[in-house]
Amino acid sequence: MTINLVKGQKIDLTKGNAGLSKVVVGLGWDPAMVEKKGFFGMKKSAIEIDCDASAILLDEQGRLTKEKNVVFFGNLKSICNSVLHSGDNRTGEGDGDDEQIVVQLNQVPADVHKIVFVVNIYDCVNRRQDFGMIQSAYIRVLNGSNDQEMIKFNLTENYTGKTSLIVGEIYRHGGEWKFTAVGEGSNDTTVGQLVKRYN
Template sequence: MGIDLAKGGSVALAEATETLTHITVGLGWDPNRPGGEEFDLDASAIALQENDRAPSLSYFVYYNNLSSPRGEIVHRGDNLTGEGAGDDEQIDVRLDLLSSAITRIVFPVSIHNADYRHQSFGDVHGAYIRVVNTDTGDELVRYDLSSTAARDTSMLFGELHRDSGGWHFRALGEGGIAGLAQIARGYGLDV
């Protein structure tokens, strides 16, 4: 079992393992009304440079762009319902392949057609983000989000950030009322 973080908490991934090169970021949630109306949350990853901007649109990895240019970040596919046990969506990150210009990766989750369907994060429970050592399957760190985001339609679940000591994971849990495109534009992407 890995380290459980509270909102705002951060942990150095090197503390978990010295040879960490490949991680899987797992994100999960469950609809409050299983079997009800379709509930599609979309996880994504945006790789950022020191100026907090993505180097290009190809570093915005989501259901319509499943991989960054060199395969450093790969989205394993879109879960359209959120039902079932375990991670609903997973994003692989090859830390050893990332350019030194990439200093941060944020993991936003948005609700597809939230306005049209009148859905928000208040309609889900059990939301979490976790980091797993892909080579061993060991969970390194986990953040269970609280249910205080009743009206939010998007949320930054967490982030990876790099400093001179290596990669760290920070639990964010920052919600808002925005779609995926609006989130991407906030990081300098023209979508």
């Protein structure tokens, strides 16, 4: 059964799920529909927006552990191979997750205490795009062994003017793994700028 979270809510991932060693973090979004004048009058069409999901592996102090521990379309796996990215989806079209990040919880090194999941809009400055042009954005966590959806967080806030989102985080607590629904918008325009928050 899926648990729907609200912003700021925390939930145990492993405590009530004995043996959970692998989770799939799915991120999804749809471009908003806009009315455009066509040859035969007004018609609705989707704006093409290229959103990119990334995972940032942090130490106990909330700092980036190693440069290669930013997992995104340009670096599809962490140094330790415990975090893997599904690859770039450039349109957000279609049903289901647009991008997925697999986390092998039992392989995450001891010096990694938190994995932060972020989404930014590629080339947002030149394209003049922001998250006000995105709808139905969410993050969800699935049990990696049976693809059962465990938790979901719908990002329902108005993120107009924001060019990136810190959507959620998985972190260690008392020997277990937990998840926090963050849902914080920012004006960072690239993954690199987001990463600087954690240097």
